[in-house]
Amino acid sequence: MIVKHDVVIVGAGLAGLRAALEASHKYDVAVISKLFPTRSHSGAAQGGIAASLGNVEEDHIDWHFFDTVKGSDYLGDQNAIELLVNDAHPAIYELEHMGCPFSRTLEGKINQRKFGGHTKNYGEGPVLRACFAADRTGHMILHTLYDQCVKNNVRFYSEFYMTDLLVKDNVIRGAIAYDMTNGQYVTFHAKVVMFGTGGYGRAFRITSNAHANTGDGLGVVLRAGLALEDMEFVQFHPTGVYKYGILVSEGARGEGAYLLNNAGERFMEKYAPKLMELAPRDLASRSIQTEINEGRGINGEGYVHLDLRHLGEAKINERLPEIRSFCRKIIGIDPVKEPIPIQPTAHYSMGGIPVTVDGEVLGDGKTQKVEGFYAAGECSCVSVHGANRLGTNSLLEAVVYGRRAGKAIVQFLTKNGIDKADLPEEMLKNLIARVERFKQKTGNEKVGKIRLELQETMMSKVGVFREEKSLQEALDKVHELEKRAENIQIDDKGMKFNTDLTEAMELDNLLHFAELIVKGALNRQESRGAQYRRDFPKRDDANWLKHTIAVKKDGKIEFDYKPVVITKFQPKERKY
Amino acid sequence: MIQVKVKVFRFNPENGEKKPRFDEFTVEADPKEKVLDLLHRIKWEQDGTLAFRRSCAHGICGSCAMKINGANMLACEANLANFRDPTRITVEPLQSLPILKDLVVDLRDFFKKYEIVKPYLINRTQPPSQERLQSPEDRALIDEATWCILCAACTTSCPSNWKNPQFLGPAALLKSYRYCFDTRDEGISERIHVLDNNDGVWRCHTIFNCVEACPKEINITWHISQLKKKLVSREH
Numbered sequence: 001m002i003v004k005h006d007v008v009i010v011g012a013g014l015a016g017l018r019a020a021l022e023a024s025h026k027y028d029v030a031v032i033s034k035l036f037p038t039r040s041h042s043g044a045a046q047g048g049i050a051a052s053l054g055n056v057e058e059d060h061i062d063w064h065f066f067d068t069v070k071g072s073d074y075l076g077d078q079n080a081i082e083l084l085v086n087d088a089h090p091a092i093y094e095l096e097h098m099g100c101p102f103s104r105t106l107e108g109k110i111n112q113r114k115f116g117g118h119t120k121n122y123g124e125g126p127v128l129r130a131c132f133a134a135d136r137t138g139h140m141i142l143h144t145l146y147d148q149c150v151k152n153n154v155r156f157y158s159e160f161y162m163t164d165l166l167v168k169d170n171v172i173r174g175a176i177a178y179d180m181t182n183g184q185y186v187t188f189h190a191k192v193v194m195f196g197t198g199g200y201g202r203a204f205r206i207t208s209n210a211h212a213n214t215g216d217g218l219g220v221v222l223r224a225g226l227a228l229e230d231m232e233f234v235q236f237h238p239t240g241v242y243k244y245g246i247l248v249s250e251g252a253r254g255e256g257a258y259l260l261n262n263a264g265e266r267f268m269e270k271y272a273p274k275l276m277e278l279a280p281r282d283l284a285s286r287s288i289q290t291e292i293n294e295g296r297g298i299n300g301e302g303y304v305h306l307d308l309r310h311l312g313e314a315k316i317n318e319r320l321p322e323i324r325s326f327c328r329k330i331i332g333i334d335p336v337k338e339p340i341p342i343q344p345t346a347h348y349s350m351g352g353i354p355v356t357v358d359g360e361v362l363g364d365g366k367t368q369k370v371e372g373f374y375a376a377g378e379c380s381c382v383s384v385h386g387a388n389r390l391g392t393n394s395l396l397e398a399v400v401y402g403r404r405a406g407k408a409i410v411q412f413l414t415k416n417g418i419d420k421a422d423l424p425e426e427m428l429k430n431l432i433a434r435v436e437r438f439k440q441k442t443g444n445e446k447v448g449k450i451r452l453e454l455q456e457t458m459m460s461k462v463g464v465f466r467e468e469k470s471l472q473e474a475l476d477k478v479h480e481l482e483k484r485a486e487n488i489q490i491d492d493k494g495m496k497f498n499t500d501l502t503e504a505m506e507l508d509n510l511l512h513f514a515e516l517i518v519k520g521a522l523n524r525q526e527s528r529g530a531q532y533r534r535d536f537p538k539r540d541d542a543n544w545l546k547h548t549i550a551v552k553k554d555g556k557i558e559f560d561y562k563p564v565v566i567t568k569f570q571p572k573e574r575k576y
Numbered sequence: 577m578i579q580v581k582v583k584v585f586r587f588n589p590e591n592g593e594k595k596p597r598f599d600e601f602t603v604e605a606d607p608k609e610k611v612l613d614l615l616h617r618i619k620w621e622q623d624g625t626l627a628f629r630r631s632c633a634h635g636i637c638g639s640c641a642m643k644i645n646g647a648n649m650l651a652c653e654a655n656l657a658n659f660r661d662p663t664r665i666t667v668e669p670l671q672s673l674p675i676l677k678d679l680v681v682d683l684r685d686f687f688k689k690y691e692i693v694k695p696y697l698i699n700r701t702q703p704p705s706q707e708r709l710q711s712p713e714d715r716a717l718i719d720e721a722t723w724c725i726l727c728a729a730c731t732t733s734c735p736s737n738w739k740n741p742q743f744l745g746p747a748a749l750l751k752s753y754r755y756c757f758d759t760r761d762e763g764i765s766e767r768i769h770v771l772d773n774n775d776g777v778w779r780c781h782t783i784f785n786c787v788e789a790c791p792k793e794i795n796i797t798w799h800i801s802q803l804k805k806k807l808v809s810r811e812h
Contacts, residue, residue, distance in 0.1 A: 036683070038726050039637040053706075096707040099697030099760060101715065101722050108709030133722075139636060140722060147696040181676055210632040246634045325793075326634050329653045332608065448620030491624030496590045497677040500624040 001186050005030040005155065006418045007409055008175060008190040010162050010217065012037035014138070014398035015377025015405070016196030017145035019359075022406025023192075024152040027413055030188065032157045032177055034212060034502070037146045041198055041210045042377075042398060045138025046322065047251030048113060048130025049399065050392035051088035055109040056128040061085050063120060064129065066569055068393060071117045071280050072386025073529035073539065074571035075230070075547070075564055080357050080382045082567065084393070087400040092131055095399065100144040102133050103319075113319075114254040117280035117390040123576070126254075126278045130392040135249050135322045138395060160186065161502050162216065164431040165193065165224045165373075168424045170363060172372030176431055180502065183495025185432055191420045192409050194374035195221070195353060195361075196402065203510050203517070204346030205452075205459035208240055208247035217379040219509025221353050222516075227365030227551045229381040230351035231513065232520030235389055235530050236464050238284035240345020241331055242303035247347065248323055248340055250391040252308055253277040255319050259288065260305040260339065261296040267304075272576040279576045282388040282530045285344040289464045298341065305339035312336075344464050350389055350530065351520075352381040354549065359405025365549035366562050372421075374409060376401040383547065386564075387529020438504055443487030447504050450481050450488065454507075454514060457481075462518055467534040471522040478514050485511055516550050519557055524548065541571050578663055580605050580656070582614050584626065585668040588677050596675070598666075599623075607662055611644050611654035614665065615679075628679040635791060638725035641732075642679050643668040648729040648789040670732035672741070686728050689744050692770050693752040698763025714759040721754035721799055723792040730786035730796055736779050743779040744770065746786035746796045753799040756806065768807070777803045 007023050009016045012033035023029045033040065052059040064085040069076055096102060096110060103111040112128040120127040133140040149156075159180040166173040166187075174189045197217025201209025218228060238259075239248040253259070259277050261267045271287040272279035279287070292302050308316055313336045316324055320335075327333050327340055353375040354362040359382075361373040377398040384397055454477075461474035485507060492500035526540035527533050549560040580603050587596035601618045612630055619626045630640040633652045640651040645659060645666055656662035673681040724747065731737055731745035744752075752771060756764045771777050777800055786796040 035631055035637070035639065036687070036726070039631050039639050041632065041637070043725075044632050044634070044636050093703075093705070093707055097699075097703040099699075099755070099758060101718060101758070102707075104710055104712045104715045106712065108711050108714075110707050136636075136723070139725070143722070144697075150691055151694075151696040181682075210637060212631045244634075322636070326636075326653075329655065330610070330634060332655070332657065446620065447624075448616075489624075494588065494590050494625070494677075496588065497627040497680050499627055500619075 001184060002189055003186060004189045004420070006190065006413060007192045007194065008032060008188045009194045009196060010175060011040070011196035011198060011379070012156070013040035013042035013196055013198055013377060014141060014145065014395060015402035016194070017142070017149055018399050018402030019194055019196065019376060019406035019409065020154045021145060021148050021152060022403055023409045024149065024154045026410050027418070030155040030157060031149070032160045032162055032175070032188065034159060034161045034180065036158045037156060038143055040142060041213055042395070043139045043142040044210065044247065045395050046135040046247060046249035047254065048115060048132035048137050048392040049092060049141065049395040050115065050118060050129050050390070051092045051131055051396065052085065052129055053089065053092070053110060053112065053131065055105055056112045059120065059127055059129055063122060063127065064088070064118070066122050067118050068384065068390055069569045070123070070574055071388055071390040073388055073574055074545065075383070075386030075528060077383050077565035078567040078569065079565045080384045083357055084384045084397060084400050087404070088396055091400045091403055095141060095144060098144050098148050100133070101140050102131055113251060114278060115391045116250050116253065116278045116284065126275060130251070130254065132251065134318070135251055135320045141395065141399070161505065162220065163435050163505060165220050166424060166427065167224050167370060167373065168427060170368070170370055171421045172370060173421045173423050176428065178435070180497055183498060187423065187428060189420055189423055191413060191418050192372045192374065194359070194376070194405055194409065195379050196375070196377045197379040199349040199378040200510065200513070201346045203454065203458050203514055205455040206240060206245040206343065207346040208237055208245055209346070214506035214510050215513060216506060216509045217375070218352065219512040222512050222552045225551065225553070226361065226363045226370065227354055227549050228351060228513065228516060229354040229365055230383060230548050231516040231550065232524055232548060233350035233387050233530050234346060234517065235281055235348040235350060236285040236344040237347035238281055238288050238344055239306050239342040242341035242343050244330065245345040246326065246330065247345065248306060248342060252306060252320055252323060255315065256311055258307045260307050261291045262298050262300065263296065267291050267296070275576045280388060280390060283576060285464050286532060289344055292343070303341040303343045306342045307339040308335045309337065309339065346459070348389055348394060349378055350381070350383070350385040350387065352379045355380045355382050357382060357404065358408035359401060360408065365560065372412070374405045376405040387531060435505070439490055439493060439501055441488050441490050443489050445484050445488045447488055447507050450485050451507050451510070454478070454481050454510060458514065462521060465532055465534055466521055468522065471518055475515065475518045475522065478511065478518060482511050516557060520548050520550065523559060545571060577604050578607050580614060580663050580665055582618065583666040584618065586678050587675050605656060607656050609656055610652055611665060611667065612640055612651040615651060615667065627677045636725060638727035641670060641727035641729040641791070643670060648733045650727060650791045653791060670728055672732050672738045683728060686731060686747065689748040690726070690751060692744065693748045694763060694767050695751045695755065697755060697758065697761050698766060699760055700762055708760055710759055717757050717759070718754050720794050721750055723794055724750055725792060727791060729789040729791060733785040733789035735783055735785060736781055740775070740779060742775045744776055746800065749777060749780065749800050749803060750794065750796050753803050756803065771803060772807045777807065
């Protein structure tokens with residue numbers, strides 16, 4: 001079946017929905033999602049969305065600009081960061097106008113809290129900058145945007161799994177998906193395709209991410225011969241629930257929670273005396289992992305404590321109710337009475353699909369735009385986060401750059417019309433045949449087992465601390481798993497809700513780009529932001545102040561690099 | 577570790593099956609694990625054809641609502657330790673919706689009813705250049721109603737909904753409350769015709785099943801009652 005739309009957006013998180021909303025004012029927009037839109041993982045974001053509104057105390061756009069640049073360990077592109085912090089104000093006021101139920105100050109303004117790495121006066125101390133709705137900020141924005149899309153008659157294709165992109169001669173023609181409810185292939189013929197397909201935390205054993213977060217868009221882009229940028233930069237959130245990986249928002253520390261080791265010491269004093277628990281995530285995660293590795297985990301085990309008890313029951317109920325609720329239900333601990341056991345958890349991908357500040361995808365990672373192809377949010381790399389993202393800047397990026405991409409799409413269509421490029425019939429046939437081959441697989445390997453081995457390898461060897469030997473071992477393992485994955489077995493041969501097939505396709509995507517993460521980390525012989533090499537513990541601006549670009553040609557990765565955009569803040573040593 | 581006997585509702589109309597059946601699986605589990613962990617182990621290790629929805633695995637996405645030992649809940653939050661006999665677990669799809677396959681129900685009707693109540697802020701006044709002001713007290717009026725994750729546990733547990741599928745159901749009514757009681761909203765007159773009739777709020781007979789089923793512990797019946805009061809008072 002072929003369906004036609006002016007714009008097809010893949011992914012129904014904050015970036016996808018914000019772009020859909022913008023473009024739907026003028027054009028016919030469809031959103032494809034492998035979940036129902038409100039199940040998207042943006043809804044799990046807890047703590048806040050950054051903007052220097054100054055509602056509670058003095059703040060300035062320039063402070064936010066500086067903090068984000070410094071947080072990125074100077075790898076963020078400063079032209080993109082400047083747009084991010086400027087657009088933050090209108091983007092968040094618009095969300096409020098749409099009905100987003102932010103928490104309020106006594107005067108009735110949007111309330112703001114502290115978050116890691118966000119400071120006053122260029123690093124003096126924490127500042128109240130994160131706009132929040134208790135600890136459900138992502139949920140509130142996601143539902144608000146979905147509701148607005150319903151109002152604007154955006155056409156949703158829920159539970160459609162996108163398998164490939166249709167791009168030929170550097171021009172977008174659409175995308176292929178199958179309807180998960182009946183297994184039918186649907187070809188989406190469109191003038192514009194935008195990806196808001198999210199991250200890939202599920203490449204790691206301990207992750208805050210949903211089962212759905214398998215980085216499908218990145219796998220698809222690589223298969224289409226297009227580039228990915230800075231894939232070695234994977235953020236580990238400092239406070240994941242021990243063994244589960246579930247996120248406990250930095251908002252908890254923003255409200256005053258302590259990190260404690262087995263001696264009951266607030267160990268952050270040693271690592272970030274000025275910001276303490278509100279150090280940026282890369283630094284906080286390394287500090288926690290160091291405590292654990294040096295035997296100061298609780299009972300010598302692989303976790304430390306996040307202690308909220310001194311905040312008191314009333315404040316916890318008002319500001320952090322969702323965290324209290326899932327701690328009680330899922331791990332059986334009430335944070336009002338007991339500290340929460342936590343460990344670093346794979347959380348966010350700073351790298352992704354290279355785009356311009358208007359969300360236009362750069363096929364070669366540098367200058368060559370793919371006509372009609374856009375991306376925004378976690379799947380993209382613009383790059384505002386550089387080597388390390390600050391908390392609350394991801395919701396902001398999704399909303400600001402989703403909005404920018406939506407506006408750019410409207411401009412593109414207004415200028416170029418809505419006539420679509422022809423569908424490449426031969427390519428279409430081949431891409432469908434690829435999925436059909438998956439269904440026929442009757443080998444002796446299980447998807448679940450290969451995925452688990454991949455996740456364990458990535459966690460133990462490509463984690464918070466990295467070094468050449470373990471990275472090399474990880475690379476060998478990924479190659480082994482790629483081979484074994486050719487030999488998987490699909491139990492389900494049916495058409496209806498065949499999640500056995502979908503999980504195999506997702507694993508294929510994970511394996512497709514895992515090698516890029518490992519090789520990128522291996523190549524980059526320095527420590528910057530989330531990439532920490534024990535064998536190269538210093539940042540090396542002379543050789544590595546540059547973005548990694550990677551494409552896959554005939555199964556082989558080719559690496560290239562491009563300079564960082566530096567406008568206002570010259571790189572200097574990063575201390576907190 | 578304990579041995580859990582998991583009885584799972586199976587039905588795949590695609591295979592020409594006329595009637596559903598229960599398959600029983602034996603799964604090794606830690607007594608603190610969740611029912612979702614058991615379903616994953618069955619799917620990944622024993623029978624890849626089993627179909628169920630899930631995503632976030634910590635109670636915020638709303639994908640994995642199902643009936644477990646007779647009660648609607650999220651499988652990702654269903655802690656074995658909370659069951660009287662954690663070695664015997666029965667899993668069924670949400671009641672009263674068409675079954676697509678195994679534990680996966682057809683939610684189209686659920687979302688259609690959601691759209692009927694105009695689930696979005698209706699406001700014709702030009703907003704200020706910054707945020708509209710809303711006092712913490714006014715914000716608190718809608719707080720609980722905004723926790724909803726659209727998991728459908730409430731609507732599918734509602735006997736009024738079982739008897740009369742035209743009933744909008746607790747989830748859609750709760751959403752209606754969320755916007756009608758938002759001090760920034762001016763749209764109640766556009767929603768009133770779907771609320772103030774036999775398939776709207778008056779079909780709620782305060783049975784409270786929805787409250788019991790809600791994984792976010794929202795007092796849905798109370799919210800519906802506030803809508804009834806508002807309609808009766810003609811304050812709108």
